[in-house]
Amino acid sequence: MMTTFMGVFTVLQPLCPNIGLFYFSLYMASVGSGAWDSADAIWLVEIWKDKSPPYLNLAQCAYGVGSIIAPLIAEPYLIGELKSIKEISIKRIFQKIKNIFLIFKNSILNYNN
Numbered sequence: 001m002m003t004t005f006m007g008v009f010t011v012l013q014p015l016c017p018n019i020g021l022f023y024f025s026l027y028m029a030s031v032g033s034g035a036w037d038s039a040d041a042i043w044l045v046e047i048w049k050d051k052s053p054p055y056l057n058l059a060q061c062a063y064g065v066g067s068i069i070a071p072l073i074a075e076p077y078l079i080g081e082l083k084s085i086k087e088i089s090i091k092r093i094f095q096k097i098k099n100i101f102l103i104f105k106n107s108i109l110n111y112n113n
Helices: 004-013 019-078 090-113
Strands: none
Touching: 004 019, 019 090
């Protein structure tokens, strides 16, 4: 049911004739996504019982890493500037990821002082 919600409303988004319907479709797809995330957590707890915390942490960590990396990968295609394929490189993306982790590390070190 949840994946059906996500799939149907995601497919309908490009077909929406106005912004209101687009936002409604986006909202409904997000409801399906949230339900899926909650059900996934419950499923992990039911399967692993007392051993579930590491698996739940891993699932949330993967979500967080994906939330950081996905915009970095998509950025060259969304800025609107014409760039050659040579400028869009994996090395550049990893450099941005490294910079984010350095900022995070420095903020943690400054917080502890």
